[in-house]
Structures are given as C-alpha cells and as structure tokens.
Amino acid sequence: MSDQYLNMDLLRFTTAGSVDDGKSTLIGRLLYDSKSIFEDQMEAIEIASSNKGEEKVNLALLTDGLRAEREQGITIDVAYRYFATPKRKFIIADTPGHVQYTRNMVTGASTANLAIILVDARKGIVEQTKRHSFIASLLGIPHIIYCINKMDLVNHEEEVFEKTKKELVDFSSKLTTKDIRFLPISALNGDNVVNRSKNMNWYEGSTLLHTLENIHIASDQNLIDCRFPVQHVIRPQKEEFHDFRGYAGRIAGGVFKKNDEVVLLPSGFQSRIKSIQIFDNELEEAFAPMSVTMTLEDDLDVSRGDMIVRVKNQPEILQDIEMMVCWMGEKPLLSRGKYTIKHTTNEVRCIVKEILYKVDINSLHRDTEDKSINCNDIARIAVRVTKPLFVDKYNINRTTGSLIIIDESTNNTVGSGMII
Amino acid sequence: MNRYHLTHLKELEAESIFIIREVVAQFENPVLLFSGGKDSIVCHHLARKAFYPANVPFPLMHIDTGHNFEELYKFRDELVKETNARLIIASVQKSIDDGKVKEEKGINSSRNKLQTTTLLDAIEHHQFDCAMGGARRDEEKARAKERFFSHRDDFGQWDPKNQRPELWNLFNGKKSFGEHFRAFPISNWTEMDIWQYILQEKIKIPSLYFSHQRDCFIRNGVVMAKTSFTLTKPEEEITKMQVRFRTIGDATCTGATISNADNLEKIIDEVSSSRITERGGRADDKRSEAAMEDRKKEGYF
C-alpha cells in the first residue's frame, strides 16, 4: 500500500440544474465509473429499477434515498455522496432543482468549493440555469462548471455546444464568479464524464473527473485576514496543567504563528500567542480551517464568542448589518420582526429594520415594490443586533461573513444571511 | 501538498473536532454513544483531541445487547481505563427483564431492533440532551440526508422531510423542553477515511477487525460467527474459518469476511478493492429497501 492518502485533499461540490437535466444520472455515473458503487448497492438499484418497470438500470436511484423521493421520482432534500480517486476525496451535495427547494440548494452551496450546473443541450439556457448560477455566485462558490448534457440527443454536434457556451458566457459575465468552465457530456452514456468521448473528437478539453481532480482549490481559503472565533475555553482541573487556559476553536481566516501579537475582541486587550496546539502536538503555525487550541502570554478574560485577531488587521465591529438573505421559513420574514442570529460562535438577537429589495431570482431584477419575503425568496435586508458582531464581508470571508436566522417561537432555522 | 492546504484527513478531523466542541458549547448534558466499533473509537479519539489537556467533558454510553463478542467487552474496558473515560452501560437484557421489550423469536432473531427502546429510555433516565454517534452518511442512503445536528421530537423520533436547514458551519441546537438532539461528528467520513485515519493516528482497535481463526457457519450467503447465543439449524455446519469483521455489531446479525488481512495496511488494501459495502453483511438492513429509514424514524442510532 502506498502513502498516497497522505497527499489527498478534499473538494466539496454541489450539483444543480433543472428537473430532468440529468443531475442524478451524472452523479450515479461519476460514482459508477470511479468504482465507488458497490455490488450490493448496484444489486439494490437493479431490483428497484426493474420493480418500476424500467429497462435500463436507473443510476439516479442511487441518490434518491428517502422513500418519498423514490416514490415521486424527485430529489427533495440535500443528499451527500462520497467518492475518492487517488488524488482527491469528493463530497457531493446533490440538491433538488425546483423553485420550491431553493433553500436546499442554498444549503448545499454554502460549503461547496465548486458547482456543477447542468444544461440540457436541446434546450440551452432556461430560467433555472440563471437561478442556479445566481445562487452559486451569491453563495461565493469559487468555481462553476457548466456541463452541457445529453449531447447524444443532438448528434454530439459541436455547433450546439458552442452556441450554448456563448449564451452562457454572455449571461455569466454578470456573475461575480471568476472561474467558469464548459464541458460537453452525456451523463447517460458516460461521454466526457470519466472517459473521453469518441463521439466528440472536436472537444479538446479535459473530462469532468479530470477537471474535478486537478482544479486548484488551495488558494480559495482566505489566508490573509487572521480570524479566530473562540469556541470553547479549556481549563483542565488537573495538577500538572494547573494554570492552563486554552482557547479552542476553528481558524476562520489567515495564518496564526507562535509569538504573533494579537488583539482580543471585544475587550481590545493585546497579548501574544504563547502556544498553538492540536492534542499534545505543539505547532509553530496554524491556518484556516484548522481546529486548534491556543494559549496567550497574558491572563485575560476570554470566553466563547470572543475573537482573536491581528493588531493590524481587524474585522468590522458592527451592530447595524446589511445582508443578502435567503429566507427558509414557512412564515414570511417580518419587517420589524425579532429573531435570533448565530454568527461564528456568537448568538445575539436582532430586529429587522428594513427590507430593501427582493431579487427576482430568474431575471436578477431588483424589486423594491413587493417586499413580502416568503420561503425561498432572496432579499437584501438591514438588521440591528443586540451586541456588536465581528464581521467581514461575505465575499472576503465565507465564515465571518455568514450567519443564520432562527425563529424564536419554533427554534427553526428560517434564514441564511450573507453580509455585504 | 501546499504548505497552507490540508489533506483530506486533516480537514475532516478539523471539521469533526469543531462539531464535538460545538455540542459541548450548545448542550448541557451530552453523551457519546460508544459501541466499541471503529467509528465510535474514532469519535472518542477526536473528542480527546478536542479537549486536551482537559478530560473529555462527557461520558460514553454503551447500549449493550448482551450479545457482543468477548473481545469487544475486553477492549471497551481497557480503553475506559487507559483514557480515564466515564462509561455508562445501558443494558438491553435489563429492558427485556423489565418487560419493556420482547425478545424476537426464531433462528434469525436479533436484539438489534430492541436497542432503540433501551437507548431512548437511557437518554430519558440520564436526561441527556444530545447523544453523539459515529454514524456516517456513506453507510446507507437514508443516512445520506442526516444533518450533523439532528433534531428529535419528545418521542425521540426523526422526521426526515422536516429537517432544519444546515448551512456553513453554523449549527442550530435550540430545542424545546423534552426534546433532544443527535449529533454526528463524522458524518462526512467514509469507511476508507476511517481506516486511513486509524493508521495515520495509530489508534487501537479490537482484535476482531484483524484476520483470525473462528468457528463459523454460513447463512443466506453470509459468514456468521458461532457464539453461545446464536442458534443454528442442524444443516448449518460449524467450521473453523480465517475471518475478520468489517463492522462490529450484535454478534447475531454481523457477518464476517473471509480474509487474511492481519494488519491495517492489508485491511486498507482489502477495503479499497472490495466490491461490497460494509453494511452488505448486515442482515438487519436487508429486511426491506427502506429498513434503515424506518428504524431511524423510530429513534435508532
């Protein structure tokens, strides 16, 4: 056995596209061709396919896990799938495409490094393509791959691909995403998914799997702005660690080094990093997204919700916050409504001061007239929180720039916010 | 690998430690469900890392069917001693003796399903508000939709169609009186990640995972161990076989694999070339297509 696994990294991606564009088939194909489907799983879906009277084995059944989904033949919730090649481990968030499941797509997109958006070669760009692209860019996914699928149904013609690609290039110039790629595939037959297509010799780019394996993601983390939200204070009640006060948390940005001068928020006290450790292993430096324990030179009063940052590079300390919000609650968002907000390791209450506009997620048009914000709507709002939060803009830092909104009567998560 | 880029195992570890710490921050009385299997051993290892140099600030709870392998009990007790852990044992035998559940009858009977009652009773008795478990999303398709923080109503039931959205690394553990949570810190790990991590971290695991000789018989194509509590039919011939276990559950429903893999490197090679999932050998999942979803709704791990 080789030690190759010590060199593998992790890529999280989400799949989008309208109903029947072939998302589930594509995922099934990736799993199948990368030999991540096991015999007993295959056997189970073979039986399920033939029970439904289908002739071919329906690879989509691999991802549609809940009983209701199999019965209705659609994906309702986010399902997570896993596969690995010798280079990378992949986590797929398979999300539903219908408008009424926008919130699930937002959920899947929130942690993704990359989005695959499927487009039916016969139909070209449709409303859903625009909506999914907008969500991917709103959620700050750094890479988008448009897969023009069902090329087998358009005779594998280059012109069809080029025409759709041009439409997509024009449209996507409005998005903030920098890295956008295009691939002609047939998910059903596996062309250009894992293996190169013999039917599309005109295509000289790499296959989907090769792209996924090689896309550069190391620089997607913010390694500049040092942010360490304190999650938990460790005080061992043991003789040998009598004076130990460790601040446990996950680095949300930047590289912290031993002896760095740091400032503690909100108190503003300054100190130096005395040690950084994971378990009994002392480190010289640590970076996002590592979970570590830090100690400081000085004995300060630090608790959960505080943030350790560099003296010369501090987040904004805000009580009035503007954000794009994706509403996920059954009840509409209330102007002047009061909610709980979770941001990094902080929890505060807020009041909604103003609904600025709602986004028509198909046309990207801003609607300043209709301000009723219902489930799956995306809007720009302003809130005031009960105590200051330490924030960065979402497009600078996806951890310190994001928050969730909780309904205080049901405890449900009803909104997700991206700070502007 | 770039100096400021994590390997997949380091990134998974960082995520899991974050979740375990979040459980401790958000709940008053959490517990880690501990079966003695590799997934719960890895969870316990991660918990030790999360709070070092302090002790793990929650107990381990073993839902003991009474039908486990001897090696497992021995391993469990050693681990508890070595790591200074607190262990609570909730006994299925006691639930049977108290008349709370009825033992299944017949040749394929298993105590697997009975565990749910024992688990829910123990959670209520100890007033745990969050039970962490080592379930992974790659294990089974109903698990693929499970959240890291999974909300349970006051009957301990799971409603898969009405789950809270879970975004970024912001976990919502808010609940009403009487409700509790399940949390799954290693949701994003696969069987292979677990083995690689055990190798990387040199984590001790029960000898049952390594190839050894054992009295076995074959039922429905699955190799089963002969123990004092497994019933066999006359035609089921007991022979010595060279086997190991890929998962360790109740001895009555966990199949063994014929294998010569007697160290971690060989196990990893075997797992990477295996064409059957680890649950493929578990009789409990074969009962119906939605067997796991149904058991989970009732409150199973």
Ligand SMILES: Nc1nc2c(ncn2[C@@H]2O[C@H](COP(=O)(O)OP(=O)(O)O)[C@@H](O)[C@H]2O)c(=O)[nH]1
């Ligand atoms: N001809 C052809 N059919 C496809 C292709 N990809 C998917 N399909 C079919 O399109 C239908 C919808 O696919 P599915 O994967 O369920 O789409 P989803 O709704 O996006 O998950 C199924 O009948 C698939 O067999 C393709 O590349 N070529």
Ligand SMILES: [Mg+2]
């Ligand atoms: Mg689908």
